[in-house]
Amino acid sequence: TEDTSQHPIVANSNHQTPLTASEGLPKELSPEQIENLETEKYTFQTEVSRLMHLIINSLYKTREIFLRELISNASDALDKIRFISLTDPEALKTKAGLGITIAADPERKTLVITDTGIGMTRQQLKENLGTIAKSGTSEFLAKMEQNNDAITQIGQFGVGFYSVFLVADKVTVASKSNDDPDQYIWMSTAVDDFTIAKDPRGNTLDRGTQITLYLKPDAYRFLQEKNLKELVHKYSQFITFPIMVWSSEEQEVPVSSTQAKKEDIDALLNDDELIEESIDQEPSSDEQTEKRLVYSWHHVNVQKPIWMRDPKDITDQEHKEFFKSVSREREDPLAWTHYKGEGEIEFRSILYIPSVVTDVFFNNIKNDQSNKPIKLFVKRVFISDEVELLPKWLSFLKGIVDADDMPLNVSRETLQKHRSLRIITRHLVKKALDMFSSLSKSDPEAYKKFLGQYSTILKYGAIEEQSYRKKITSLLRFASSFDTESFSSSLDDYIDRAKANQKSIFFMTGSNIGEIEQSPFIEALLARGYEIIYFTDPIDETFVENIPGYNGKMFVNIAKADIDFAEDDKDFDRDNELEAKYKPLTDWLIKTLDQHIEKAVVSRRLTTSPLAIITPKNGLSGHAQRVLDAQGVNHKNPNMEYIMESMRLQKKILEINPSHPVMETLLDYVEEDNITKDVETLIQLMYETTAIRSGFPLKDMTQFAGRVEGLIRKAVGVSISEEAKVRVKKAEEKTKEEKLADEELKKTNIVYETEEDDMEHDEL
Numbered sequence: 001t002e003d004t005s006q007h008p009i010v011a012n013s014n015h016q017t018p019l020t021a022s023e024g025l026p027k028e029l030s031p032e033q034i035e036n037l038e039t040e041k042y043t044f045q046t047e048v049s050r051l052m053h054l055i056i057n058s059l060y061k062t063r064e065i066f067l068r069e070l071i072s073n074a075s076d077a078l079d080k081i082r083f084i085s086l087t088d089p090e091a092l093k094t095k096a097g098l099g100i101t102i103a104a105d106p107e108r109k110t111l112v113i114t115d116t117g118i119g120m121t122r123q124q125l126k127e128n129l130g131t132i133a134k135s136g137t138s139e140f141l142a143k144m145e146q147n148n149d150a151i152t153q154i155g156q157f158g159v160g161f162y163s164v165f166l167v168a169d170k171v172t173v174a175s176k177s178n179d180d181p182d183q184y185i186w187m188s189t190a191v192d193d194f195t196i197a198k199d200p201r202g203n204t205l206d207r208g209t210q211i212t213l214y215l216k217p218d219a220y221r222f223l224q225e226k227n228l229k230e231l232v233h234k235y236s237q238f239i240t241f242p243i244m245v246w247s248s249e250e251q252e253v254p255v256s257s258t259q260a261k262k263e264d265i266d267a268l269l270n271d272d273e274l275i276e277e278s279i280d281q282e283p284s285s286d287e288q289t290e291k292r293l294v295y296s297w298h299h300v301n302v303q304k305p306i307w308m309r310d311p312k313d314i315t316d317q318e319h320k321e322f323f324k325s326v327s328r329e330r331e332d333p334l335a336w337t338h339y340k341g342e343g344e345i346e347f348r349s350i351l352y353i354p355s356v357v358t359d360v361f362f363n364n365i366k367n368d369q370s371n372k373p374i375k376l377f378v379k380r381v382f383i384s385d386e387v388e389l390l391p392k393w394l395s396f397l398k399g400i401v402d403a404d405d406m407p408l409n410v411s412r413e414t415l416q417k418h419r420s421l422r423i424i425t426r427h428l429v430k431k432a433l434d435m436f437s438s439l440s441k442s443d444p445e446a447y448k449k450f451l452g453q454y455s456t457i458l459k460y461g462a463i464e465e466q467s468y469r470k471k472i473t474s475l476l477r478f479a480s481s482f483d484t485e486s487f488s489s490s491l492d493d494y495i496d497r498a499k500a501n502q503k504s505i506f507f508m509t510g511s512n513i514g515e516i517e518q519s520p521f522i523e524a525l526l527a528r529g530y531e532i533i534y535f536t537d538p539i540d541e542t543f544v545e546n547i548p549g550y551n552g553k554m555f556v557n558i559a560k561a562d563i564d565f566a567e568d569d570k571d572f573d574r575d576n577e578l579e580a581k582y583k584p585l586t587d588w589l590i591k592t593l594d595q596h597i598e599k600a601v602v603s604r605r606l607t608t609s610p611l612a613i614i615t616p617k618n619g620l621s622g623h624a625q626r627v628l629d630a631q632g633v634n635h636k637n638p639n640m641e642y643i644m645e646s647m648r649l650q651k652k653i654l655e656i657n658p659s660h661p662v663m664e665t666l667l668d669y670v671e672e673d674n675i676t677k678d679v680e681t682l683i684q685l686m687y688e689t690t691a692i693r694s695g696f697p698l699k700d701m702t703q704f705a706g707r708v709e710g711l712i713r714k715a716v717g718v719s720i721s722e723e724a725k726v727r728v729k730k731a732e733e734k735t736k737e738e739k740l741a742d743e744e745l746k747k748t749n750i751v752y753e754t755e756e757d758d759m760e761h762d763e764l
């Protein structure tokens with residue numbers, strides 16, 4: 001007969017029956033059974049071996065996470081069988097209820113974790129616990145080699161199971177799947193191979209998995225009931241299945257009943273009524289009683305799932321722990337929103353903002369894969385974490401959605417397209433944006449941290465999603481000429497501070513504030529008292545290209561042509577007059593700088609600089625050009641590359657400052673036909689230095705350097721043809737001995753040895 005005491009997950013197991021310590025533990029394999037096992041041996045995939053060696057030989061502070069990983073795997077396995085049972089009721093046709101038990105055996109120094117989940121067939125044991133299917137493993141290995149704390153992220157990389165070797169040097173996994181008539185047992189002593197055998201105890205599990213950890217001496221503290229219960233509590237509160245820990249309690253019990261009979265226990269575990277009775281039975285007063293330790297299954301996670309509770313009753317600490325348990329992040333979230341959607345469709349959700357963006361998030365975005373950070377439940381039953389519930393630009397959030405009304409027996413693809421999901425998504429986006437907005441008001445420090453991590457992604461969202469564009473844009477913060485330090489101006493602030501009749505939001509892009517402040521373009525606006533937004537994020541150029549304006553004001557790049565100041569600033573007569581006056585100079589400049597510019601015009605914006613180089617309206621600014629160059633034009637489309645290249649070669653517009661003394665003098669020179677070769681060189685140089693100041697890469701650095709040197713020679717009176725007098729000594733040919741020594745070296749493995757290396761060898 002089967003030993004059902006190993007499946008104590010019945011409707012209510014929180015009964016107090018005096019059982020003995022070993023009653024909660026599974027039968028161990030006897031020495032003969034081990035002797036006669038018909039095992040088959042397999043070698044671990046190399047990555048698994050490497051991982052296990054790293055894990056077993058290292059001293060990690062946070063070893064307790066093995067329990068989190070095992071509980072989470074057990075919970076996944078239970079989710080799977082429950083999900084299958086939605087369409088196939090047969091799947092649950094075993095005696096076992098759904099749940100997890102955890103028991104320590106201080107005598108054998110083992111910890112046993114049992115679940116009644118989906119279980120594994122022989123083949124699955126071999127595949128799941130011997131190879132790593134998911135990508136990113138080598139990345140994780142590298143991380144671990146670098147930094148001990150990386151271990152806590154093990155679950156994110158899909159290799160959580162192997163964390164058992166943090167605390168155990170031998171592990172057995174017994175498992176029974178509905179798809180395999182027999183129960184199998186997997187064993188490993190953390191060396192390079194593992195074995196699988198048919199379990200000689202028979203089908204003790206009914207369905208599910210039982211993991212036995214043979215703890216290393218330095219991990220015995222996990223056997224202490226108090227430690228164990230605390231830990232399980234920490235990692236189990238948010239698991240939707242009951243988790244039972246085998247616990248002892250000192251109790252006054254009738255002397256006669258101290259030894260509970262095995263049959264009684266079995267009956268108890270299978271009959272709810274009997275349990276009720278046994279709880280009701282108080283020891284009668286005239287019966288003899290004594291104090292002794294009684295054992296029972298203690299239900300650790302009795303609370304409702306956090307999202308089903310009243311938001312008012314949930315403490316910050318509970319949210320932080322729930323967040324860590326769903327996301328496997330180490331740090332507390334920056335903020336959260338707990339929401340109950342009613343009306344069209346009823347659902348509950350909690351969304352969290354992680355305090356830092358993970359590498360995984362960006363890797364997925366880069367590879368055009370979606371992050372799916374939301375776990376979907378339907379009426380408390382976990383359905384999937386593969387459904388896209390948030391748009392890409394919000395997929396940095398983490399959380400859960402529990403819907404009341406959703407078809408369950410459909411494929412993920414059908415589910416993904418379901419109307420209810422689209423409605424939920426709309427609500428979630430709105431809730432997320434509200435959360436950001438209230439964070440900006442309630443906690444400016446946290447909001448700053450938030451934007452530091454996510455503003456690039458939000459800008460991407462504003463570009464992608466027209467319907468939320470305005471809202472997202474309103475959440476962004478920038479540096480501006482009003483406040484260059486704090487990056488705290490919103491566009492609304494800018495508009496509040498704008499001048500009368502100002503129709504534009506003036507901005508300039510650059511790689512940093514200092515560079516923008518150096519630029520000649522900003523003078524005219526600052527002199528007139530206009531504020532300029534300083535865009536320093538590489539995505540900003542694309543952002544403003546896609547977003548024409550905000551609240552009725554257009555974005556205007558002050559480094560491009562056509563600046564429209566307020567109407568009253570215009571003086572057409574004066575402009576026309578100056579243009580006519582400077583025509584000889586502008587014509588001459590076009591001729592001289594023909595290689596670089598398409599036209600030269602009289603500037604209305606320059607105040608202190610003599611010249612400025614402007615991009616034609618559809619061209620690339622200096623900053624944009626450098627960003628593109630640095631990225632090596634990361635476009636798959638060859639036409640795009642061609643367009644970029646031609647934009648880069650596009651001729652610029654030269655603006656001259658009519659009030660500048662250098663320009664006035666130059667005009668005289670041209671009018672008097674007094675231009676010498678030297679003046680021509682100087683104007684070339686002036687163009688080149690202006691280009692550098694305006695952030696454009698120079699086309700020909702050698703020519704530029706040549707011109708500067710020429711000027712210096714002239715100033716110090718050295719002829720242009722005079723060469724540097726250098727005395728060089730010719731290198732000598734190799735001697736015969738040296739040639740021989742080289743030949744010898746060729747035969748060895750030595751690559752290159754420095755003196756320091758030699759020293760180390762000597763010391764060793």
Ligand SMILES: Nc1ncnc2c1ncn2[C@@H]1O[C@H](COP(=O)(O)OP(=O)(O)OP(=O)(O)O)[C@@H](O)[C@H]1O
Pocket residue numbers: 069072073074077115117118119120128129154155156157158159160161162208209
């Ligand atoms: N208790 C269990 N019941 C059934 N299958 C399990 C159990 N534990 C592990 N497995 C199987 O072994 C596989 C590997 O587990 P492992 O913890 O290493 O990675 P994972 O569960 O896929 O990812 P993560 O670590 O992110 O949970 C799982 O995907 C699952 O198929």
